[in-house]
Amino acid sequence: xxxxxxxxxLTDLYELTMCASYFDNKINDTATFDLFIRxxxxxxxxxxxxxLEDAFNYLKNIRFTEEHIKFLKSKKIFKDDFLNYLxxxxxxxxxxxxxEGTIFFPNEPILSxxxxxxxxxxxxxxxxxxxxxxxxxxIKASRVVYAAKNKPVIDFSLRRTQGxxxxxxVARTSYITGCVGTSNVLAGLKYKIPIxxxxxxxxxxxxxxxxxxxxxxxxxxxxxxxxxxxTYDTLKGVEKAALVAKELKKQGHKLKAIRLDSxxxxxxxxxxxxxxxxxxxxxxxxxxxGNLDEYKVExxxxxxxxxxxxxxxxxxxxxxxxxYCDVVYKLVELNNKNKHLPTMKLSKGKVTYPGKKQVYRIxxxxxxxxxxxxxxxxxxxxxxxxxxxxxxxxxxxxxMPSLEEIRNKTKENLLKLPEKYKKLKNAAKYKVExxxxxxKMTEKLNKKLSFD
Amino acid sequence: xxxxxxxxxLTDLYELTMCASYFDNKINDTATFDLFIRxxxxxxxxxxxxxLEDAFNYLKNIRFTEEHIKFLKSKKIFKDDFLNYLxxxxxxxxxxxxxEGTIFFPNEPILSxxxxxxxxxxxxxxxxxxxxxxxxxxIKASRVVYAAKNKPVIDFSLRRTQGxxxxxxVARTSYITGCVGTSNVLAGLKYKIPIxxxxxxxxxxxxxxxxxxxxxxxxxxxxxxxxxxxTYDTLKGVEKAALVAKELKKQGHKLKAIRLDSxxxxxxxxxxxxxxxxxxxxxxxxxxxGNLDEYKVExxxxxxxxxxxxxxxxxxxxxxxxxYCDVVYKLVELNNKNKHLPTMKLSKGKVTYPGKKQVYRIxxxxxxxxxxxxxxxxxxxxxxxxxxxxxxxxxxxxxMPSLEEIRNKTKENLLKLPEKYKKLKNAAKYKVExxxxxxKMTEKLNKKLSFD
Numbered sequence: 001x002x003x004x005x006x007x008x009x010l011t012d013l014y015e016l017t018m019c020a021s022y023f024d025n026k027i028n029d030t031a032t033f034d035l036f037i038r039x040x041x042x043x044x045x046x047x048x049x050x051x052l053e054d055a056f057n058y059l060k061n062i063r064f065t066e067e068h069i070k071f072l073k074s075k076k077i078f079k080d081d082f083l084n085y086l087x088x089x090x091x092x093x094x095x096x097x098x099x100e101g102t103i104f105f106p107n108e109p110i111l112s113x114x115x116x117x118x119x120x121x122x123x124x125x126x127x128x129x130x131x132x133x134x135x136x137x138x139i140k141a142s143r144v145v146y147a148a149k150n151k152p153v154i155d156f157s158l159r160r161t162q163g164x165x166x167x168x169x170v171a172r173t174s175y176i177t178g179c180v181g182t183s184n185v186l187a188g189l190k191y192k193i194p195i196x197x198x199x200x201x202x203x204x205x206x207x208x209x210x211x212x213x214x215x216x217x218x219x220x221x222x223x224x225x226x227x228x229x230x231t232y233d234t235l236k237g238v239e240k241a242a243l244v245a246k247e248l249k250k251q252g253h254k255l256k257a258i259r260l261d262s263x264x265x266x267x268x269x270x271x272x273x274x275x276x277x278x279x280x281x282x283x284x285x286x287x288x289x290g291n292l293d294e295y296k297v298e299x300x301x302x303x304x305x306x307x308x309x310x311x312x313x314x315x316x317x318x319x320x321x322x323x324y325c326d327v328v329y330k331l332v333e334l335n336n337k338n339k340h341l342p343t344m345k346l347s348k349g350k351v352t353y354p355g356k357k358q359v360y361r362i363x364x365x366x367x368x369x370x371x372x373x374x375x376x377x378x379x380x381x382x383x384x385x386x387x388x389x390x391x392x393x394x395x396x397x398x399x400m401p402s403l404e405e406i407r408n409k410t411k412e413n414l415l416k417l418p419e420k421y422k423k424l425k426n427a428a429k430y431k432v433e434x435x436x437x438x439x440k441m442t443e444k445l446n447k448k449l450s451f452d
Numbered sequence: 453x454x455x456x457x458x459x460x461x462l463t464d465l466y467e468l469t470m471c472a473s474y475f476d477n478k479i480n481d482t483a484t485f486d487l488f489i490r491x492x493x494x495x496x497x498x499x500x501x502x503x504l505e506d507a508f509n510y511l512k513n514i515r516f517t518e519e520h521i522k523f524l525k526s527k528k529i530f531k532d533d534f535l536n537y538l539x540x541x542x543x544x545x546x547x548x549x550x551x552e553g554t555i556f557f558p559n560e561p562i563l564s565x566x567x568x569x570x571x572x573x574x575x576x577x578x579x580x581x582x583x584x585x586x587x588x589x590x591i592k593a594s595r596v597v598y599a600a601k602n603k604p605v606i607d608f609s610l611r612r613t614q615g616x617x618x619x620x621x622v623a624r625t626s627y628i629t630g631c632v633g634t635s636n637v638l639a640g641l642k643y644k645i646p647i648x649x650x651x652x653x654x655x656x657x658x659x660x661x662x663x664x665x666x667x668x669x670x671x672x673x674x675x676x677x678x679x680x681x682x683t684y685d686t687l688k689g690v691e692k693a694a695l696v697a698k699e700l701k702k703q704g705h706k707l708k709a710i711r712l713d714s715x716x717x718x719x720x721x722x723x724x725x726x727x728x729x730x731x732x733x734x735x736x737x738x739x740x741x742g743n744l745d746e747y748k749v750e751x752x753x754x755x756x757x758x759x760x761x762x763x764x765x766x767x768x769x770x771x772x773x774x775x776y777c778d779v780v781y782k783l784v785e786l787n788n789k790n791k792h793l794p795t796m797k798l799s800k801g802k803v804t805y806p807g808k809k810q811v812y813r814i815x816x817x818x819x820x821x822x823x824x825x826x827x828x829x830x831x832x833x834x835x836x837x838x839x840x841x842x843x844x845x846x847x848x849x850x851x852m853p854s855l856e857e858i859r860n861k862t863k864e865n866l867l868k869l870p871e872k873y874k875k876l877k878n879a880a881k882y883k884v885e886x887x888x889x890x891x892k893m894t895e896k897l898n899k900k901l902s903f904d
Contacts, residue, residue, distance in 0.1 A: 001456065002616040002638055010619060012610055012635040013649030021651075021672035027658065071641045077676070117658060124652075128611035129619060136614075158464055159580035160776045162588075164454040165615030167462060167581060183464040186454055189523045197465030199473075200576075202783035205795045206479065206569060220473035224529070231797045232901055314776050323770040324612045331654035343657045345683045449684055 001164060008064045008089070009071070011125040016072070019118045020082045030335040031117035032356050034109040035127055037135070041322030044139055045427035046417060048410060049098040049110050050173045051134030055127050056396055059091045062123065091119050095391035096377075098359070099401070101176060101410035102386055103417055105432045108359045108374055110135070110327075112387060117334070124329045132327045133166060137173040140294075140319040142414060144312050145178030146422055147298040152309040154196045155182040156289060157317020170317045176407050178414075183311075191403055198226035198259050198287065198311070210237060214244040222253040226287055229272070230262045238272045242279040249280075257285035257308070265290075266305040273306040285309060293320065294424055332356065344445050353438060354445050359386040368416050375435030453616060460516045460541075461523070463577040468524070471570045472534045482787040483569035484808050486561040487579055489587070493774030496591055497879035498869060500862060501550040501562050502625050503586030507579050508848055511543045514575065543571050547843035550811070551853070553628060553862035554838055555869055557884045560811045560826060562587070562779075564839060569786070576781045584779045585618060589625040592746075592771040594866060596764050597630030598874055599750040604761040606648045607634040608741060609769020622769045628859050630866075635763075643855055650678035650711045650739065650763070662689060666696040674705035678739055681710045681724070690724045694731040701732075709737035709760070717742075718757040725758040737761060745772065746876055784808065796897050805890060806897050811838040820868050827887030 002010050022028060037047060064072075064086045072078055072086070093115025098104055110131055113120050145153050155174040161167040171187030181194035188195035199217055207213040210232060218225040227244070229237030238258060245255035258276070260268050269286050276284045288300070289311035297310055314320065330352045334341045342354035353374065360373040360383030375381045390398035401409070420428040434442070454462050474480060489499060516524075516538045524530055524538070545567025550556055562583055565572050597605050607626040613619040623639030633646035640647035651669055659665040662684060670677040679696070681689030690710060697707035710728070712720050721738050728736045740752070741763035749762055766772065782804045786793045794806035805826065812825040812835030827833045842850035853861070872880040886894070 001454075002620050003455070004453065006638050006641075007616070009638040009641055010610070010616055011637055012608070013637050013640075013647045014635065014651055015649075016637065017649045017673065018651055018655045018669075021655070021669045022658070024672040025668040027668070029658075031654075031658070033654070068641070072637075075640070075647070077673075079672075121652075121654060125611045129613060129616060132612050133614045156464070158462070159577045160584050160779070161581065162614035162770065162775065163585045163617030163621055164459070164462055164581060165617035168454050169615055183466065185463055185465050185468065185524075186458050186461040188465075188527070189458075189461055189520070195465045195527070197467075197469045199466055199470055200573075201797045202483075202485070202573060203470045203473070205783045205797060206474070206481075206483070206786060208788070216477040216479070217470075217473045220476040220531075221469065221529075318614065318770075318775040320775055323614065323772055323775040324766050327612070329654075331657045334658060336660070345653045345657060 004061070005065060006068070007058055007126060008062050009068050010129070011122065015122050015124055017077065019122050020078050022118050022121070023082045023085055024079065028116045028118055030114060031120045031331055032112060032114045032333040033120050033124070033329050034332050034352075034357065035111040035113070035131060035327065035329045036107055036109045038326045038328060039106055041325060043425055044322060045421050045423070046139070046430060047104050047135055047325070048138035048142055048177060049102040049104055049135060050100050050138040050176060051130045051169070052097050052100045052111070053400060054130040054134070055111065056095070056390060056400070058126050058130065059095065059123060059391060060394070060396055062089070062091055064089055089122070090394060091115065091123060092394040093119055093391065094389065094393065096387040097390045098386055099388055099409070100406045101413055103369070103413050104359065104386070105372060105430050107353060107432060108372065109357055109387060112356065114356070128327055128329055132325055134169050134173045135327070136319045136323065136325050137170050137316070138177045140316050140322070141174035141179055142177040143294040143424060144297060144316050147294040147301070147424060148310050149301060151307065152180040153178070154309065154311050155179050155184065155316065156311040156313035158182075158184045160314040161317040166317070172403070174316060176403065176410050178411060193403070199228045201228060201231045204228060204231040211240040211244060214241055218244060218248055218253070218255065222248060222251070224256055226257040226259050227255065228259045228261060230260055234260065234263055234268050235271055235275065238275045242275055242281055245281050245284055246279060255281065255284050257287040259287040259289060259311070261290040265300055265307065266303045269306040270304070287311065289313065291315065298424060342441055342445055344442065344449070353434070353442055355438065355441055357387075357438065360384065361386055363416070368418055369430070371431035371433060373433045373435050374438060376437045376441065379435055379437045381435060456513070457517060458520070459510055459578060460514050461520050462581070463574065467574050467576055469529065471574050472530050474570050474573070475534045475537055476531065480568045480570055482566060483572045483783055484564060484566045484785040485572050485576070485781050486784050486804075486809065487563040487565070487583060487779065487781045488559055488561045490778045490780060491558055493777060495877055496774060497873050497875070498591070498882065499556050499587055499777070500590035500594055500629060501554040501556055501587060502552050502590040502628060503582045503621070504549050504552045504563070505852060506582040506586075507563060508547070508842060508852070510578050510582065511547065511575060511843060512846070512848055514541070514543055516541055541574070542846060543567065543575060544846040545571055545843065546841065546845065548839040549842045550838055551840055551861070552858045553865055555821070555865050556811065556838070557824060557882050559805060559884060560824065561809055561839060564808065566808070580779055580781055584777055586621050586625045587779070588771045588775065588777050589622050589768070590629050592768050592774070593626035593631055594629040595746040595876060596749060596768050599746040599753070599876060600762050601753060603759065604632040605630070606761065606763050607631050607636065607768065608763040608765035610634075610636045612766040613769040618769070624855070626768060628855065628862050630863060645855070651680050653680060653683045656680060656683040663692040663696060666693055670696060670700055670705070670707065674700060674703070676708050678709040678711050679707065680713060682712055682714050686712065686715055686720050687723055687727065690727045694727055694733055697733050697736055698731060707733065707736050709739045711739040711741060711763075713742040717752055717759065718755045721758040722756070739763065741765065743767065750876060794893055794897055796894065796901070805886070805894055807890065807893055809839075809890065812836065813838055815868070820870055821882070823883035823885060825885045825887050826890060828889045828893065831887055831889045833887060
């Protein structure tokens, strides 16, 4: 695993070799790089900015240690003067960013970094890694929460997330985007996220009879038990859970829920509800889990499943149907010999918009989103500016919101995104206009570069 | 991110609540849990064991710190006697495992943990997380390497892996399974994996002319430069690269390669080869990258692309088409009142095989794999035993191989797996037989549990 003190080396080698060559050629003009996503992944219709806090902390703290320098020296790739430069390396640039929880769209910068080109280049890989994971999960989790309508969704993904860091970030991001909590205990400690748990099949199997396992568990947790009922025969399991629940009731306690984890959840939830109700256990909730994702949750509710809460694991935790975003970090301006030179590349299918930019959001009188305008930063456009200056000369000048504040803001933002953009499939395409000035600059530069 | 000292809490809450209830009910019989994968992901035909080293280190080192106990206490879920128990918690069990690099198949245990049930249960989540990621990536990377035939493949995925831990593990696992190295510098430091780098489009764009960027880069790296040629017009880029390469040649240096990162790589590589050859630059390699995976690499080579090496990123680093394995951890035996009771669950579509097991591999006279037999551990079967005892009473009794040793072993193993099982699509299904004794036990238990 990568420890925080080693994040400076958590980079592609080419960032360092390019910087060595800039250094060698005495090039350190001020550069602006935009971090943005080219395209929407399949079935996605919006992005949610996430991972910014990690990005800022990285930029604030990046340092090359003695061990790093020694290692780089041992590779015999770099000259000593560059390694000496790295010893004192700090990020001293300015950063504009979309606050976490901001809804955004393709080509809109999430981060825009302006710094001496060596500094701006060296941070590329880590920034992409940080933003990619959390933004990918933010969209996925928000879709699951949307599908569940107002029923609680809990993140159950830790066992199958891609590594330990992802386990933490998925808990954080899914909480930001509307999950009510996570099964990940460490995320509870580190992020103060509510933690939830039920029981596993092994617990039921550890007792000679299913009913005894329920009895033993509720002895320990008389008011918070959730019985897993599908280890052998689901409906027989529900009957046994009901028996134990009635015993608990006599003692003044309430079974919290039963959990269904396999089989036809629509039919089983209806039958389970009947069994519970007939036993006077209307207050016992039905919790569902087992290979769920937004598509299955939507279908279950559409078919009338009587499910009160969902535990969603793997498919959300790895964003199964779209496990990454096409996030890139592109040079858009270079301050060369006191001229501001916008830049762009022309590689097939990969054209980028040049220049320092701002994203303007146009809303109706209720603040519902209508469209965005991607413009040059110094253009005057009527609309809400989405990119906020978060770092100046390497210092964070932005008050980091708490996780609860980000979560509330995200909820508010999602409410302002009209329904037609939130459908799980075939959602409407949100309009992002290119401003006249940005369009002009792009065309001019395109011509210039094509004829060079 | 999750630091190593906090791994004890990197667990699902239910592991702790179940253990609290075992503790409360004075249940601490010896249990055996198998960690295995139920099904092959789409297009996959084998698994490669990976992530074991992390699993063993976790089992050896798991401790609950003061901070952990304080946090758990604050949640008001647990009684003090259980929290006191956790303060002194250590894993004292026995572990059998498939050595890293072992090829295996569905239902075959990768890990088999025998310990007092509280210890065996509490470690579930972390073990699944560790094995899932690396095993998932091991298969994917081995497929990419297979598709590339004998051409080198380099891991370029760090920027899009799911978090920082995945960035490290992907570099490690892809190296084990045949990649020649990684772009991830920290993986170079921590795992001693060869590191590689080229240049990015931004470097080319930082100069007013493409040719100047090549000149500047090769000034710094006269013998190791790889020029990225597709920033504006690929073939014009190759011409410019050739000019600079000829200059280098005059000075006694050799351009290492050019890199193609977009467009029709078959046609472009052929044209680029011609340009290079015509300029007397036969020694300059052609390196390709840009949204590659095993399917594209196979197709490129089939169509005669003149590519000498591949940089493979996102699709490999997140195992795009199968971003997880259906890895589970199931109770298979419980030593209850001095009786060994095999256990299994019957949930629909999720039946597991009971009892402590061994995997036997049957090979031909050249040691090529023919089939496996999944058997009870104390059965006598003629074949190579794959599961090795790696921990005894909480101590590692297994000499951890070096990464190079694992890499060599994996290569050897893959050579013994007949070609028909390695095809990227529609590969043959490898036979895993269930031994007579295991079958008998499964049927008996099935009947018993169904009639309970």
